[in-house]
Amino acid sequence: MDKPKIAFFDFACCEGCQLQIANFGEALLDILELVDVVEFREVMSERWDGLLDAAIVEGSITDNHAVERIKKIRQKCKIMIAYGACATIGGVNGMKNSHDPGEIRRYVYKEHYESFDTIPAMAVSDIVSVDYFVHGCPIYPPEFIKVLKSVLLGISYTVPDHAVCQECKLNENVCLFEKGITCLGPITRAGCNSWCINNGNICYGCRGMVKNPNRQGAVDVLKKYGVKLQFIKSRFMMYNTCRELKNE
Amino acid sequence: MSNKDLNINVEYITRVEGHGNIEVDVRKGILKKCQLQIVESPRFFEGMIRGRPLLEAQHITARICGICSVGHTLASIQAAENALSIIPSPQTEKLRKLLLHMEILDSHILHIYLLVLPDLLSVKSFVPLIKTNNAAVRRALRLKKHCNDICEILVGRHIHPISAIVGGFTKLPSPADIDMIAEILLSMKKDMEDTVELLKGLKFPVFERETEYIALVDDSGEYPLLHGDIGSSDGYRIPKENYKEVCNEFIVSHSSAKHTKHHRDSYAVGALARYNLNGYLLHETAKTAADTLGLKQKVTNPYLNTVVQAVECVHCIEDSLAILKNLKDTGIRYDEEIVVGLNEKGIIPVKAGQGIGAVEVPRGLLFHDYTADSNGVITDANCVIPTNQNVNNIEHDMKLLIPRILYKSEDEIRLLLEMLVRAYDPCISCSAHFLDVRFVR
Numbered sequence: 001m002d003k004p005k006i007a008f009f010d011f012a013c014c015e016g017c018q019l020q021i022a023n024f025g026e027a028l029l030d031i032l033e034l035v036d037v038v039e040f041r042e043v044m045s046e047r048w049d050g051l052l053d054a055a056i057v058e059g060s061i062t063d064n065h066a067v068e069r070i071k072k073i074r075q076k077c078k079i080m081i082a083y084g085a086c087a088t089i090g091g092v093n094g095m096k097n098s099h100d101p102g103e104i105r106r107y108v109y110k111e112h113y114e115s116f117d118t119i120p121a122m123a124v125s126d127i128v129s130v131d132y133f134v135h136g137c138p139i140y141p142p143e144f145i146k147v148l149k150s151v152l153l154g155i156s157y158t159v160p161d162h163a164v165c166q167e168c169k170l171n172e173n174v175c176l177f178e179k180g181i182t183c184l185g186p187i188t189r190a191g192c193n194s195w196c197i198n199n200g201n202i203c204y205g206c207r208g209m210v211k212n213p214n215r216q217g218a219v220d221v222l223k224k225y226g227v228k229l230q231f232i233k234s235r236f237m238m239y240n241t242c243r244e245l246k247n248e
Numbered sequence: 249m250s251n252k253d254l255n256i257n258v259e260y261i262t263r264v265e266g267h268g269n270i271e272v273d274v275r276k277g278i279l280k281k282c283q284l285q286i287v288e289s290p291r292f293f294e295g296m297i298r299g300r301p302l303l304e305a306q307h308i309t310a311r312i313c314g315i316c317s318v319g320h321t322l323a324s325i326q327a328a329e330n331a332l333s334i335i336p337s338p339q340t341e342k343l344r345k346l347l348l349h350m351e352i353l354d355s356h357i358l359h360i361y362l363l364v365l366p367d368l369l370s371v372k373s374f375v376p377l378i379k380t381n382n383a384a385v386r387r388a389l390r391l392k393k394h395c396n397d398i399c400e401i402l403v404g405r406h407i408h409p410i411s412a413i414v415g416g417f418t419k420l421p422s423p424a425d426i427d428m429i430a431e432i433l434l435s436m437k438k439d440m441e442d443t444v445e446l447l448k449g450l451k452f453p454v455f456e457r458e459t460e461y462i463a464l465v466d467d468s469g470e471y472p473l474l475h476g477d478i479g480s481s482d483g484y485r486i487p488k489e490n491y492k493e494v495c496n497e498f499i500v501s502h503s504s505a506k507h508t509k510h511h512r513d514s515y516a517v518g519a520l521a522r523y524n525l526n527g528y529l530l531h532e533t534a535k536t537a538a539d540t541l542g543l544k545q546k547v548t549n550p551y552l553n554t555v556v557q558a559v560e561c562v563h564c565i566e567d568s569l570a571i572l573k574n575l576k577d578t579g580i581r582y583d584e585e586i587v588v589g590l591n592e593k594g595i596i597p598v599k600a601g602q603g604i605g606a607v608e609v610p611r612g613l614l615f616h617d618y619t620a621d622s623n624g625v626i627t628d629a630n631c632v633i634p635t636n637q638n639v640n641n642i643e644h645d646m647k648l649l650i651p652r653i654l655y656k657s658e659d660e661i662r663l664l665l666e667m668l669v670r671a672y673d674p675c676i677s678c679s680a681h682f683l684d685v686r687f688v689r
């Protein structure tokens with residue numbers, strides 16, 4: 001049997017998630033034994049026009065050109081994998097959506113602003129159907145491997161739908177709220193092994209919100225520790241503006 | 249031959265970070281058009297961070313670019329600390345330098361092996377090299393992984409570092425961590441020697457064009473990467489606060505892209521510029537590597553930027569080992585560990601003001617410039633990216649190079665131009681966050 005043909009594509013993003021893959025080290029060669037990477041612009045000059053078994057897509061959709069491009073990619077791939085917060089939930093690109101589109105273009109590109117086509121940032125799944133999601137900014141490599149295995153075995157992958165707190169407890173971190181610090185762990189999807197909290201930082205919500213957050217629980221926590229709603233909302237908007245707009 | 253017509257259009261140059269095109273038009277032997285077009289989707293970072301606290305800027309601006317996320321983090325922290333008059337401790341400075349070394353090393357290795365080497369071995373990517381040059385591919389992936397492992401120990405991960413924030417670090421390495429990092433670095437030395445050997449045996453295109461080279465300069469006696477004034481090979485020295493005098497953005501008629509120039513038509517930043525200004529400050533082992541690689545004191549062939557990167561890699565390993573030895577001797581002060589929280593309790597005094605960060609990142613000099621109100625909330629932001637500063641210089645290189653190579657076949661010319669662009673290791677995702685963008689549809 002031929003190895004499955006896969007290609008990597010990027011839209012508006014920092015390209016950090018594809019670098020996460022390059023950081024696998026020599027293990028990357030083991031992955032390449034299993035799949036045939038036919039296009040990956042950042043590290044390959046080879047191009048591929050035929051059908052793909054899987055397209056791995058990074059980045060948000062932020063202009064009309066990108067809307068057309070992602071539709072074309074969807075047409076030629078059997079399976080679409082969105083990876084990284086920009087692709088899965090819109091990520092930091094969404095922050096521009098809370099600014100007036102004309103104003104922010106003029107601010108950054110001054111008198112040339114009209115040359116820059118831009119539309120509100122969107123996740124890939126806002127335009128086309130997505131079969132697998134690998135959340136995070138950047139992606140958590142062990143989860144990417146899990147998803148890739150699922151794709152190769154032809155089984156589905158279910159993104160954990162419990163809060164980061166669950167993993168954080170297992171890692172025996174002291175709750176940040178106990179230290180007087182606000183953290184988005186209680187409402188954010190797990191799957192990253194509470195990466196940021198393990199390293200002394202807070203959860204910024206880069207994996208998106210759990211489907212059915214315990215709203216009252218979160219409100220109670222905020223009340224207990226005297227955190228203003230506006231404060232946590234502003235922090236939440238760092239990664240989740242695109243979702244927020246959609247939910248309303 | 250002199251009446252040759254030539255039309256080259258490279259859409260989406262491969263093996264560079266981000267999206268760029270090359271367009272060249274020669275009519276009857278005369279160069280009519282020669283452009284490096286940046287076609288990345290704009291992301292509006294400077295616009296987006298307005299209204300957000302200075303203490304949060306680093307988390308957001310790190311996301312400008314995955315490959316230089318440590319560089320953006322450090323420039324952003326420096327700008328914020330500058331605005332808030334926070335002076336980092338000597339220990340923090342050492343750890344930041346170590347972190348920056350790891351990013352330069354990681355980025356250069358990626359560039360040397362995965363982006364440039366395929367051209368020199370006449371293949372399209374590293375994939376065919378897995379069969380033909382397996383040891384070299386494994387070495388590259390191993391070196392990269394080591395850098396990543398060290399960053400993981402220091403700050404949780406390389407891409408979008410977790411523990412480096414304004415004021416210092418949210419976690420500090422244990423004595424065992426310090427030993428572990430030193431052990432990893434020592435294990436990289438052999439691979440680095442082999443990298444130098446590999447490059448020594450490769451043939452780079454010959455093309456000389458002297459330009460103005462700009463990099464940080466400093467009187468500390470160190471090869472300056474994290475601190476310094478803006479220095480120029482033409483003898484100017486300018487404090488970082490006046491960076492706009494150096495960047496001098498201007499508009500060119502053939503493109504809406506803004507370019508930069510200082511006193512000449514264009515200037516270059518990056519490994520080669522740093523080497524030309526500060527090569528005498530490199531670690532002795534790096535100087536020996538430069539000799540082995542046949543580099544003169546001043547290098548004016550832009551294709552050799554890749555070779556100079558290897559010399560910097562040697563320096564980064566050696567200087568990191570020196571920093572680690574120093575940290576081991578003095579011992580880590582764990583009371584310096586910073587408790588995160590975006591200043592909910594107002595522990596860090598904030599004030600209105602402007603702050604500038606100027607840091608040498610893998611591709612050259614990076615500036616972050618923030619203005620904040622009395623609540624420490626950003627009202628104005630500006631980032632000047634190394635690639636922006638180099639685009640104009642690359643075009644000037646192409647203008648001189650094309651007439652000289654016009655006798656070659658179109659494929660050969662196209663390859664030489666792509667290799668020239670790649671030599672600068674452009675980071676186009678980064679550059680698209682400022683003005684150097686032109687849309688060609």
